[in-house]
Amino acid sequence: MRVLVTGGAGYIGSHTLLELMAQGHEVCVLDNYSNATPEVLTRVRSLSNGVMHDYVGDVRDADKLDEVMQDFQPEAVIHFAGLKAVGESTQKPLHYYDVNVSGTLTLLHAMGRAGCKRIVFSSSATVYGEPVYLPYDEAHPTNPTSVYGRSKLIAEQILTDWTAAYPESTAVLLRYFNPVGAHASAQIGEDPKDIPNNLMPFIAQVAVGKRDALQVFGDDYDTPDGTGMRDYIHVVDLARAHVAAITYAQDATGARPFNIGTGQSYSVRDMVAAFERACGKPIATKQAPRREGDIAAMQADSTRANEELKWEAAHDLDAMTASTWAWQSKNPNGYDGS
Ligand code: GDU
Numbered sequence: 001m002r003v004l005v006t007g008g009a010g011y012i013g014s015h016t017l018l019e020l021m022a023q024g025h026e027v028c029v030l031d032n033y034s035n036a037t038p039e040v041l042t043r044v045r046s047l048s049n050g051v052m053h054d055y056v057g058d059v060r061d062a063d064k065l066d067e068v069m070q071d072f073q074p075e076a077v078i079h080f081a082g083l084k085a086v087g088e089s090t091q092k093p094l095h096y097y098d099v100n101v102s103g104t105l106t107l108l109h110a111m112g113r114a115g116c117k118r119i120v121f122s123s124s125a126t127v128y129g130e131p132v133y134l135p136y137d138e139a140h141p142t143n144p145t146s147v148y149g150r151s152k153l154i155a156e157q158i159l160t161d162w163t164a165a166y167p168e169s170t171a172v173l174l175r176y177f178n179p180v181g182a183h184a185s186a187q188i189g190e191d192p193k194d195i196p197n198n199l200m201p202f203i204a205q206v207a208v209g210k211r212d213a214l215q216v217f218g219d220d221y222d223t224p225d226g227t228g229m230r231d232y233i234h235v236v237d238l239a240r241a242h243v244a245a246i247t248y249a250q251d252a253t254g255a256r257p258f259n260i261g262t263g264q265s266y267s268v269r270d271m272v273a274a275f276e277r278a279c280g281k282p283i284a285t286k287q288a289p290r291r292e293g294d295i296a297a298m299q300a301d302s303t304r305a306n307e308e309l310k311w312e313a314a315h316d317l318d319a320m321t322a323s324t325w326a327w328q329s330k331n332p333n334g335y336d337g338s
Contacts, residue, residue: 002026003246004072004116006059006107007080009036011190012122012176014044015183015239016078021050023243028053028072030064031081035193039335043187059103062110069114076118076246079107082151085197086126086293089148100151101158108162117169118249119159120242125177125231125259125298127153135231135301138175138257145293160255170252172245177231177261177300179238181320182327189327190235191334199271200232200320204328207279214283216268218290221297227268229297231261234315234323244311261300262313270317278321279329 003020007013008029014036020027029041033056041054053072057064059081082100083089089096104121111119128136129143144150159171180200182189195211196202205211219226241260266274272283306312315323331337 001075001246001250002028002072004028004030004068004074004077005080006030006077007082007122008054009033009038009040010080012179012235012238013080014040014188015235016080016242017044017052018048018183018188019236019239019243020246021048021052024050025243025246026051028055028068028074030055030057030059030068032056032058037335040188047183047185047187060098060106062106065107065110066113069110069116073114074116076120076249077107077111077116078120078122078242078246079104080122082122084148086146086148087197089146089151093147096147096151097154101154104155104158108158117166119170120172120174120245120249121155121159123152123156123173123175123257124149125175125261125300127156127175128298130295131298134297135263135299136259137301138259138304156255156257163253163255168253170249171255172249172252173255173257174241174245175257175259176238177233177259177298179235180232180324181234181236181315182323183236184323186323186326186330189324189331191331199268200324203272203275203283204324206283207275207281207325208328208332210332212284213286214272215288216285217288217294219287220290223267223297225267225269228294229265229267229299231263231265231299232271232317232320233261233313234320237313237315241305241309241311244305244309248309256308258305258309259300259302260305261302263300263302265297265299266317271321274317274321275325278318278325
């Protein structure tokens with residue numbers, strides 16, 4: 001299929017491009033490089049013989065979207081383009097709603113003008129909010145606790161209403177758990193611009209000597225070692241879930257959410273220990289208070305994705321940490337070093 005990938009130069013988008021092209025899909029990237037660099041696509045091209053087009057532009061720019069749709073004639077869109085920092089979303093709520101909600105609306109209008117009826121949407125487990133039960137299944141109540149989480153849920157609801165009004169359309173809503181890891185080539189990976197907000201890139205930067213110590217946010221949660229527990233998923237497994245979603249969208253109609261996780265969860269201390277095994281050196285840590293808004297533990301029930309998307313996670317924790325270390329040690333300054 002011809003697949004338009006918004007935000008294709010980002011962390012998850014770039015890995016997805018490679019998996020799509022490996023399965024023979026023709027891809028077209030639209031990215032505004034607000035949190036990415038064109039070097040990503042240079043590397044993706046060097047790793048694949050597939051067909052990839054690319055445009056620089058913003059998903060809120062209707063004229064640019066029309067140009068891309070007219071040139072490329074996509075049969076499906078994977079919509080990654082968006083903002084994702086939970087803390088920042090509280091400081092800049094209108095900006096988050098503008099990019100994540102208005103961006104999705106502008107894209108849907110452009111798809112309508114171009115006759116494109118399939119979309120795979122980059123959503124998040126954060127739409128569930130405080131767990132009523134675990135593991136979360138897709139029927140779990142949605143009650144996000146941040147502006148970021150609400151922007152994702154609102155976009156999901158818009159997509160659901162859109163498919164209800166246009167019966168031939170389909171929206172696959174992928175609710176990601178915690179993506180980590182890097183491509184086996186160690187050529188592409190996660191490259192946060194400032195101080196990393198997330199655990200794995202922070203640990204990786206301590207290991208490579210860019211940061212002194214990891215702050216462990218909270219040691220008094222109701223978990224076996226007192227630190228927060230998450231369902232970490234290898235980014236290549238997550239990328240493959242998008243390929244499975246594209247295949248599913250070929251025949252499906254309507255909107256359907258899918259959890260994309262492994263069903264296993266690990267604590268902050270588990271992650272530090274696993275990373276120490278991967279890099280062969282100690283990771284310095286400092287105990288810190290709980291981070292506002294964090295929950296104790298979360299974990300996915302991904303049975304629906306296993307059954308309906310015919311997808312399952314294949315990489316274990318050691319593969320996640322080893323690939324992160326390979327990427328970080330070969331690219332200590334991320335894409336800037338090239
Ligand atoms: N943590 C630390 N120190 C750090 C960073 C994180 O101890 O420097 C801890 C957190 O307290 C938490 C765990 O590590 O217990 C994971 O934290 P992350 O920031 O890596 O991930 P979150 O689960 O908080 O959030 C991520 C994404 C969100 C959202 C969410 C969905 O950042 O955007 O999608 O997953 O589950």
